[in-house]
Amino acid sequence: MQRYFLKSNELVLTDEDFHHATKVMRLAVGDKVELVKQSEEVVVAKATQITDSFVNFEYQLTVESQVELPIAVTIASALSKKDKADWIVQKGTEMGASGFIFFNSDFSIAKWDRKKQAKKIERLQKIAKGAAEQSHRTVIPTIAYVNKIDELFQQSYDIQIVAYEESAKQGEVSQLKKSFDLIKPNQNLIAVFGSEGGISEAEINKLSSAGYQKVGLGPRILRAETAPLYLLASLSFFSELS
Amino acid sequence: MQRYFLKSNELVLTDEDFHHATKVMRLAVGDKVELVKQSEEVVVAKATQITDSFVNFEYQLTVESQVELPIAVTIASALSKKDKADWIVQKGTEMGASGFIFFNSDFSIAKWDRKKQAKKIERLQKIAKGAAEQSHRTVIPTIAYVNKIDELFQQSYDIQIVAYEESAKQGEVSQLKKSFDLIKPNQNLIAVFGSEGGISEAEINKLSSAGYQKVGLGPRILRAETAPLYLLASLSFFSELS
Numbered sequence: 364m365q366r367y368f369l370k371s372n373e374l375v376l377t378d379e380d381f382h383h384a385t386k387v388m389r390l391a392v393g394d395k396v397e398l399v400k401q402s403e404e405v406v407v408a409k410a411t412q413i414t415d416s417f418v419n420f421e422y423q424l425t426v427e428s429q430v431e432l433p434i435a436v437t438i439a440s441a442l443s444k445k446d447k448a449d450w451i452v453q454k455g456t457e458m459g460a461s462g463f464i465f466f467n468s469d470f471s472i473a474k475w476d477r478k479k480q481a482k483k484i485e486r487l488q489k490i491a492k493g494a495a496e497q498s499h500r501t502v503i504p505t506i507a508y509v510n511k512i513d514e515l516f517q518q519s520y521d522i523q524i525v526a527y528e529e530s531a532k533q534g535e536v537s538q539l540k541k542s543f544d545l546i547k548p549n550q551n552l553i554a555v556f557g558s559e560g561g562i563s564e565a566e567i568n569k570l571s572s573a574g575y576q577k578v579g580l581g582p583r584i585l586r587a588e589t590a591p592l593y594l595l596a597s598l599s600f601f602s603e604l605s
Numbered sequence: 606m607q608r609y610f611l612k613s614n615e616l617v618l619t620d621e622d623f624h625h626a627t628k629v630m631r632l633a634v635g636d637k638v639e640l641v642k643q644s645e646e647v648v649v650a651k652a653t654q655i656t657d658s659f660v661n662f663e664y665q666l667t668v669e670s671q672v673e674l675p676i677a678v679t680i681a682s683a684l685s686k687k688d689k690a691d692w693i694v695q696k697g698t699e700m701g702a703s704g705f706i707f708f709n710s711d712f713s714i715a716k717w718d719r720k721k722q723a724k725k726i727e728r729l730q731k732i733a734k735g736a737a738e739q740s741h742r743t744v745i746p747t748i749a750y751v752n753k754i755d756e757l758f759q760q761s762y763d764i765q766i767v768a769y770e771e772s773a774k775q776g777e778v779s780q781l782k783k784s785f786d787l788i789k790p791n792q793n794l795i796a797v798f799g800s801e802g803g804i805s806e807a808e809i810n811k812l813s814s815a816g817y818q819k820v821g822l823g824p825r826i827l828r829a830e831t832a833p834l835y836l837l838a839s840l841s842f843f844s845e846l847s
Contacts (some may be wrong), residue, residue, distance in 0.1 A: 583740045589696055
């Protein structure tokens with residue numbers, strides 16, 4: 364069943380979702396969809412009225428489901444040479460991330476200027492919404508951009524980790540699990556990922572000072588856009604399937 | 606350091622690797638590279654002679670590393686509408702798969718005809734080689750294609766699983782871990798993934814009869830190309846980091 368995120372708790376579709384429902388999905392009166400309220404409640408609803416600017420729905424039943432990770436995960440990714448942000452947001456949303464922060468790192472070549480920023484974020488927000496609908500999430504992840512790694516430290520998180528290739532090379536294999544073991548329900552976690560050039564020593568030092576723990580993600584070298592998925596899948600396996 | 610897979614145990618680069626080393630990387634006499642022998646031994650070697658068709662190397666030292674998953678994993682993916690095979694092979698290789706089998710499922714729309722097959726496999730084999738070099742693997746995953754799911758059963762594996770969305774919907778959360786718990790070192794595992802239409806009931810029945818265990822991959826709906834990565838990351842976390 365097609366799923367839409369509502370802008371409030373009222374069972375009505377307008378704007379883009381109205382367009383998608385009536386033009387793309389050719390919704391007719393009597394058809395059913397799943398609607399996610401602002402309260403994150405998911406309901407099945409039946410279309411009762413279709414005008415030229417909105418569709419009204421009637422409540423049918425509430426869908427009971429726990430589809431969100433038990434811990435809110437923010438993926439903080441350095442901008443990469445080939446801009447992999449679209450990909451990270453789409454796949455990371457499927458895998459359960461609740462937010463993405465892109466940052467301009469010492470090794471980033473691409474940079475988002477002020478003009479580009481707003482457009483990029485808008486675009487990524489759309490990708491996140493689409494992926495959240497598709498993967499039957501009840502939360503649309505947030506997207507943000509910061510110019511420097513230092514700006515990440517304005518907010519602190521319960522669990523703070525940075526993926527560090529050197530850890531893996533030195534045979535470090537248990538820190539990720541140790542970090543996961545510390546997690547309590549309803550906490551939040553941030554994981555920082557470098558670009559394909561890795562992460563600079565200066566940045567690692569800043570992260571360490573801010574209380575970030577270095578973790579290895581296994582013995583194989585993962586691309587910048589693959590590493591966040593390793594983290595999310597591992598955390599899902601650890602917290603939802605084990 | 607650039608890594609190349611040798612065609613034998615002799616320290617010489619020819620053909621495409623010769624071209625890559627001399628033209629793309631502009632290798633000169635005295636430069637060092639990592640070479641992976643057919644025996645999977647990884648050595649650092651120094652270029653001693655560059656002709657117009659090969660480069661000879663001199664052994665420097667052996668690299669000690671265990672970068673392969675302790676269990677050989679074959680990813681069997683149904684062909685998808687939008688052909689995501691490139692992507693599955695690239696990312697799956699980074700994540701440690703040792704082989705990929707694509708199959709034409711009941712819900713597959715794309716199909717590889719006889720002509721297309723050879724070309725596709727050659728192309729995917731190149732992608733696997735590139736990703737294996739990049740992620741510092743010592744094994745290049747194999748690529749195969751079968752016309753029907755039945756042909757998968759000509760080979761049996763120690764652990765046989767199929768990703769099944771309905772399992773997740775029914776709240777099944779422990780079967781993946783149970784399957785992992787059964788694994789002994791040096792065994793092999795096959796995991797079957799449907800296309801975006803899922804997997805047909807007839808196919809699920811065939812898989813069950815052949816001894817495949819249905820497993821859920823968490824509560825979120827994963828795209829056909831994302832699910833294999835969830836499996837590989839979970840298995841790496843379970844077997845290499847826990």
